Amino acid sequence: MATRDLSDADLLRAMAGRDEGALRELYHRHALWISARLGRRCADSDAVSDVLQDTFIAAWDGASRFRGDGEVPAWLWGIAIHRLISRLRKRADFRLGPALVESDLQEISAEERVLLRLEHVDVGIAMARISPELRVVLQLTVLDGLSTKEAAVLLGIPRGTVKSRLQRARATMREELA
Known part of the structure; x- marks a missing residue:
C-alpha cells in the first residue's frame, strides 16, 4: 500500500518503524497548515521554518509514543506550538535578561508575550x-x-x-x- 493511502495514525506507526516515506507523506499533508498557523503567531519566517522542521523531527523521534487517544493533526500542532513557545521563551530570555532595555520590550509582540505566559x-x-x-x-x-x-x-x-x-x-x- 502506498503511503498516500495510509491514515495519519498508520503513517505514525510506519514512522515508528523508521519509514522515511511515511515521514515525507505526513509532512506533505500537514506542513503547509502548520506553517501558516505558526506564521500567524510569529512574524519571523526563519523561526517559523525552524519550528516546522523541529516539529517533524520531534514527530519522527516520538512516533512510537503516539498513544492514539487524539487526532494526529492535533498531536502535531501540540508539538509545533510547544516548540514555538520554547523558541520565543529563549528569545525573550536573551532579550529580557539582566540588562533590560526598553527597545527589547518593543521587539516582542503582544501575541508572543501571551504565548510565553499561557503555559503557566x-x-x-x-x-x-x-x-x-x-x-x-x-x-x-x-x-x-x-x-x-x-x-x-x-x-x-x-x-x-x-x-x-x-x-x-x-x-x-x-x-x-x-
Whole structure:
C-alpha cells in the first residue's frame, strides 16, 4: 500500500518503524497548515521554518509514543506550538535578561508575550485537565481562531460534532476555572 493511502495514525506507526516515506507523506499533508498557523503567531519566517522542521523531527523521534487517544493533526500542532513557545521563551530570555532595555520590550509582540505566559496560568492548567478531544476543538477555534467548519475539516469530523465538543469544552473550562 502506498503511503498516500495510509491514515495519519498508520503513517505514525510506519514512522515508528523508521519509514522515511511515511515521514515525507505526513509532512506533505500537514506542513503547509502548520506553517501558516505558526506564521500567524510569529512574524519571523526563519523561526517559523525552524519550528516546522523541529516539529517533524520531534514527530519522527516520538512516533512510537503516539498513544492514539487524539487526532494526529492535533498531536502535531501540540508539538509545533510547544516548540514555538520554547523558541520565543529563549528569545525573550536573551532579550529580557539582566540588562533590560526598553527597545527589547518593543521587539516582542503582544501575541508572543501571551504565548510565553499561557503555559503557566490557570487557563493553561485547566486546558491540560480537559479531555484531548475537547481540548483540540477549543484550541483550534478559540486559540487559533479557526471557524467550526475549518476545525471540522482539519479534524475530519462533522461540524456539529465540533460545535457540541466546543460547548462541552467551554462548560468544562468554566468548571475548572471556578
